[in-house]
Amino acid sequence: MRSAQDTWPLLDRERELTEILRAYRERGNGVALVGAGGLGRTRLAREAQARLGAAAQWVAATRAGATIEFGALAHLLPEDADLSGGRLTVLRRLTRRFHDAGEPRTALVVDDAHLLDHASAAFVHHLATHGPAFLIVTRRAGATASDAIIALEKEGLVTRRPPGRTSRPGGASSPTVRWSGPPCCAATAPRPGPRCWTPPTWPTS
Numbered sequence: 001m002r003s004a005q006d007t008w009p010l011l012d013r014e015r016e017l018t019e020i021l022r023a024y025r026e027r028g029n030g031v032a033l034v035g036a037g038g039l040g041r042t043r044l045a046r047e048a049q050a051r052l053g054a055a056a057q058w059v060a061a062t063r064a065g066a067t068i069e070f071g072a073l074a075h076l077l078p079e080d081a082d083l084s085g086g087r088l089t090v091l092r093r094l095t096r097r098f099h100d101a102g103e104p105r106t107a108l109v110v111d112d113a114h115l116l117d118h119a120s121a122a123f124v125h126h127l128a129t130h131g132p133a134f135l136i137v138t139r140r141a142g143a144t145a146s147d148a149i150i151a152l153e154k155e156g157l158v159t160r161r162p163p164g165r166t167s168r169p170g171g172a173s174s175p176t177v178r179w180s181g182p183p184c185c186a187a188t189a190p191r192p193g194p195r196c197w198t199p200p201t202w203p204t205s
């Protein structure tokens, strides 16, 4: 699903997208798109999801959703799933879903992973450790996040890259792209001129 704002053409992200898709093809664990607010993390993740097609599943974490355990992941479970065994059962059911999916392996896109409740975050970490899925995780730099989400990068499940933020004259900059899998570039080079993308300004009233 795309938002109305995504009907604007995507600019300056071909390089990141190529690398994300390559990491998927080469069976890396996943990528974390880490950056400050408004840098275009969601848009980049959306585009990656679109290019991966049916193989990709979208999870949107929100502060409100975090008040419900596994709330952000509810759509990944069958409605009639017997969850009477509690959290461990949910975690196992979700993991099995990704194992059963077979090939092409599923890419799980988790937008704003820093907002996940602890149970969902534990699942994402579990999937990165034991599951066959490819992860695309966006996270706001500096925001408090579950230790399970921080651990994705810290434990090298998603390989750390040196911060590679590149500002463009228009003010937008590329999120730091942290990778698992083969080394690759972290950010697009500055590109002055008419192709520069400037974050939209919104009416204040």
Ligand SMILES: Nc1ncnc2c1ncn2[C@@H]1O[C@H](COP(=O)(O)OP(=O)(O)OP(=O)(O)O)[C@@H](O)[C@H]1O
Pocket (backbone or CB within 6 Å): 005, 006, 008, 009, 010, 011, 012, 013, 036, 037, 038, 039, 040, 041, 042, 043, 044, 112, 140, 197, 199, 200
């Ligand atoms: N490369 C791009 N080309 C064109 N438009 C873009 C690009 N990146 C982002 N945008 C647009 O800029 C706006 C902000 O981007 P987005 O919501 O992806 O940022 P974000 O980093 O996810 O922000 P937040 O911190 O609020 O989660 C959206 O309208 C999006 O469609």
Ligand SMILES: [Mg+2]
Pocket (backbone or CB within 6 Å): 041, 042, 043, 111, 112
């Ligand atoms: Mg976002």
